[in-house]
Amino acid sequence: MKIGNLLLANNVCLAPMAGITDLVFRTMARNFGCELCFTEMVSANGLIRNAKKTYRYLESSDADRPLGVQIFGADPGILAEAVRIVTEGGADSIDINMGCPVTKVLKTGSGGALMKDPLRVARIVREVRKATHLPLTIKIRAGWKRHGINAIDIAVIAEECGADAVIIHPRTVEQGFSGFADWDLIAGVKKRVVVPVIGNGDVRGPQDAKRMLDSTGCDGVMIGRAALGNPWIFGQTVTYLKKAGPIQAPTLCEREQVLRNHLMMNVQHYGSGVGLKTFRKHMLWYTKGLRGGSHFRQKLTKIHGSAELIEAVHHYFTSLETQEDQEM
Numbered sequence: 480m481k482i483g484n485l486l487l488a489n490n491v492c493l494a495p496m497a498g499i500t501d502l503v504f505r506t507m508a509r510n511f512g513c514e515l516c517f518t519e520m521v522s523a524n525g526l527i528r529n530a531k532k533t534y535r536y537l538e539s540s541d542a543d544r545p546l547g548v549q550i551f552g553a554d555p556g557i558l559a560e561a562v563r564i565v566t567e568g569g570a571d572s573i574d575i576n577m578g579c580p581v582t583k584v585l586k587t588g589s590g591g592a593l594m595k596d597p598l599r600v601a602r603i604v605r606e607v608r609k610a611t612h613l614p615l616t617i618k619i620r621a622g623w624k625r626h627g628i629n630a631i632d633i634a635v636i637a638e639e640c641g642a643d644a645v646i647i648h649p650r651t652v653e654q655g656f657s658g659f660a661d662w663d664l665i666a667g668v669k670k671r672v673v674v675p676v677i678g679n680g681d682v683r684g685p686q687d688a689k690r691m692l693d694s695t696g697c698d699g700v701m702i703g704r705a706a707l708g709n710p711w712i713f714g715q716t717v718t719y720l721k722k723a724g725p726i727q728a729p730t731l732c733e734r735e736q737v738l739r740n741h742l743m744m745n746v747q748h749y750g751s752g753v754g755l756k757t758f759r760k761h762m763l764w765y766t767k768g769l770r771g772g773s774h775f776r777q778k779l780t781k782i783h784g785s786a787e788l789i790e791a792v793h794h795y796f797t798s799l800e801t802q803e804d805q806e807m
């Protein structure tokens with residue numbers, strides 16, 4: 480897949496997810512073969528005001544490539560200024576968020592609110608296009624609400640104004656994350672624009688990715704929630720799409736190693752306190768569905784040091800392996 484002048488080694492991408500897709504998470508995804516990763520949405524206003532917290536979202540590394548930086552905002556001029564900053568900062572591509580359904584974001588006219596304002600979309604894409612030579616994408620929803628599906632119109636406008644690709648998560652903004660992503664709409668957008676279309680929504684495994692590509696004709700797939708506690712999904716999907724072998728599920732031993740590696744990277748990146756605190760959600764995702772997982776997680780609430788946590792994780796996985804051996 481090629482977006483603007485950015486040639487990608489494969490067409491499986493990591494979705495931007497606020498509070499999740501930081502440098503550490505992206506590194507994990509890349510270790511398993513994910514090519515294009517996105518930052519979480521970064522406030523254009525925050526960038527311009529030089530807010531320290533906003534800049535933390537841009538932390539990256541040499542290995543964290545190619546990196547798409549996602550910006551949100553409503554004012555074309557401010558967005559363009561923010562995109563200039565991010566371009567100079569070394570991003571590989573720029574994405575404008577046009578789908579976030581969170582009230583705080585909608586109130587500012589940003590995110591999903593843009594789906595209601597095609598004229599503003601045109602102004603934004605034109606201004607941002609002038610501000611950067613980098614590949615420019617927009618990430619859109621199906622529309623604002625069920626009786627106002629306009630993703631195709633928005634995609635066509637964005638293409639005319641200079642966007643290099645369209646990423647679509649075909650739920651309406653009103654829908655949030657309920658119901659299903661309407662993949663037919665991905666096909667609809669693909670038919671109407673020449674630039675690449677990346678489909679997103681409800682890809683839970685390699686077979687879903689293939690089904691989305693085959694049934695919609697889209698050029699790439701973007702995976703979000705299914706990657707939580709499951710970075711293997713990228714390797715599995717890339718291999719499956721290349722018809723390069725069967726889908727390999729991780730063994731318990733691999734799960735433990737990956738979890739531990741992720742935890743250590745998190746602690747190294749954020750320091751022990753924040754590193755452990757922000758890892759709790761990942762711990763839940765990594766152990767979800769495993770035998771005794773919820774009991775194990777309850778015990779973790781009493782643990783406050785990383786060495787102790789690694790020890791507890793090892794103990795838990797060893798007990799799972801022993802049980803597995805006994806059952807064989």
Ligand SMILES: Cc1cc2nc3c(=O)[nH]c(=O)nc-3n(C[C@H](O)[C@H](O)[C@H](O)COP(=O)(O)O)c2cc1C
Nearest residue numbers: 494495496497519520618648680681682702703704
């Ligand atoms: C916790 C969470 C945070 C998200 N944050 C963002 C974000 O910052 N920017 C964005 O465009 N989409 C965001 N999304 C939406 C995802 O990028 C994606 O469009 C959505 O989850 C559907 O894909 P999936 O079914 O593969 O998860 C977020 C989703 C989740 C679950």
